[in-house]
Amino acid sequence: MPSRNNHHTIVALVEDKPGVLNRIASKWRQRGFNIETLAVGHSEIPGLSRMTFTVDGATHDVEQVTKQLYKVIEVVKITDITAEDVVARELAFIRVATNNSTRSLILDIASIFRANVIDVAYDSMILEVTGDEDKIEAMYELLLPYGVKELVRTGRIAMTRGGVGMHHDDGNTRRYRSAGEGKAQVGSLL
Amino acid sequence: MPSRNNHHTIVALVEDKPGVLNRIASKWRQRGFNIETLAVGHSEIPGLSRMTFTVDGATHDVEQVTKQLYKVIEVVKITDITAEDVVARELAFIRVATNNSTRSLILDIASIFRANVIDVAYDSMILEVTGDEDKIEAMYELLLPYGVKELVRTGRIAMTRGGVGMHHDDGNTRRYRSAGEGKAQVGSLL
Numbered sequence: 001m002p003s004r005n006n007h008h009t010i011v012a013l014v015e016d017k018p019g020v021l022n023r024i025a026s027k028w029r030q031r032g033f034n035i036e037t038l039a040v041g042h043s044e045i046p047g048l049s050r051m052t053f054t055v056d057g058a059t060h061d062v063e064q065v066t067k068q069l070y071k072v073i074e075v076v077k078i079t080d081i082t083a084e085d086v087v088a089r090e091l092a093f094i095r096v097a098t099n100n101s102t103r104s105l106i107l108d109i110a111s112i113f114r115a116n117v118i119d120v121a122y123d124s125m126i127l128e129v130t131g132d133e134d135k136i137e138a139m140y141e142l143l144l145p146y147g148v149k150e151l152v153r154t155g156r157i158a159m160t161r162g163g164v165g166m167h168h169d170d171g172n173t174r175r176y177r178s179a180g181e182g183k184a185q186v187g188s189l190l
Numbered sequence: 191m192p193s194r195n196n197h198h199t200i201v202a203l204v205e206d207k208p209g210v211l212n213r214i215a216s217k218w219r220q221r222g223f224n225i226e227t228l229a230v231g232h233s234e235i236p237g238l239s240r241m242t243f244t245v246d247g248a249t250h251d252v253e254q255v256t257k258q259l260y261k262v263i264e265v266v267k268i269t270d271i272t273a274e275d276v277v278a279r280e281l282a283f284i285r286v287a288t289n290n291s292t293r294s295l296i297l298d299i300a301s302i303f304r305a306n307v308i309d310v311a312y313d314s315m316i317l318e319v320t321g322d323e324d325k326i327e328a329m330y331e332l333l334l335p336y337g338v339k340e341l342v343r344t345g346r347i348a349m350t351r352g353g354v355g356m357h358h359d360d361g362n363t364r365r366y367r368s369a370g371e372g373k374a375q376v377g378s379l380l
Contacts, residue, residue, distance in 0.1 A: 041343025153231025
């Protein structure tokens with residue numbers, strides 16, 4: 001796997017329209033970027049999806065592409081959150097070969113990584129694990145000697161820490177924030 | 191959110207090369223499909239990524255596109271697993287507004303859905319939840335009255351149940367399966 005030295009995490013809020021993924025992928029392609037991972041799902045705003053990319057490249061080049069991406073009409077907002085303080089995880093399924101002598105050893109590994117067994121067959125099981133890339137790769141490495149038959153990963157999703165959703169500094173936040181409005185909250189503790 | 195009546199889940203094993211996502215997205219685009227969710231990550235085979243798409247459309251049309259996708263040189267294998275018995279989940283982060291009076295109510299909801307609190311600020315928290323689309327949507331709906339500030343989802347990943355990884359019926363399996371080879375396994379129980 002490539003080093004994470006030049007890894008960038010880019011979050012894009014885009015309209016749910018046919019062809020948008022194609023147009024966005026083209027912009028990365030034109031600049032020679034390989035999209036390392038990509039996760040696309042619905043956002044909190046109806047009609048908009050949120051895409052999380054990881055790409056490998058120099059910061060300057062990534063900035064150039066994100067500027068280009070604003071030319072895609074369906075792109076509402078795009079942010080490079082690489083330098084931000086974020087929580088970032090992905091989900092993975094790992095199908096590993098098992099037999100009577102290896103099954104309990106594999107369950108021990110699953111337990112260490114807080115992975116769940118989500119399917120069991122007589123000669124294999126599927127483990128579900130959530131975590132950052134390093135955790136998933138560490139678990140995967142430990143399972144390799146038993147025979148990993150299949151690996152599927154969602155790719156990273158990420159969100160900035162703290163009270164203000166940085167993807168919402170465009171004013172969209174307010175219409176979602178009614179619960180605590182008008183109350184003195186600073187200094188409250190859990 | 192659209193109904194899942196015509197939802198297809200497609201898994202593609204592809205080479206990690208610049209432009210491959212663009213070429214695949216183009217094929218869907220040409221047939222007028224909107225890619226609903228997409229998750230792309232590394233697979234168990236070095237140099238190959240596994241993509242999980244969900245698309246909405248008639249089975250016949252989806253078949254046509256999957257045939258077209260084999261013309262993309264980087265596509266190693268593509269399978270519509272919609273009719274298969276699969277485990278399928280996604281990961282989501284939900285940033286929800288909180289205050290002193292709502293925090294414990296939100297933690298109760300998190301607990302019911304086995305969601306984890308992964309970040310806390312004075313006026314919001316980020317919940318991490320894993321599950322199928324219905325579970326994530328149900329939790330999201332319950333949190334809406336408190337003020338959902340941000341939602342990011344990975345999109346679905348899926349794996350067929352049972353002992354034989356159907357993405358590996360091309361013979362690739364054998365080089366990963368050494369742990370149990372040659373032993374009598376049929377009839378073994380957990």
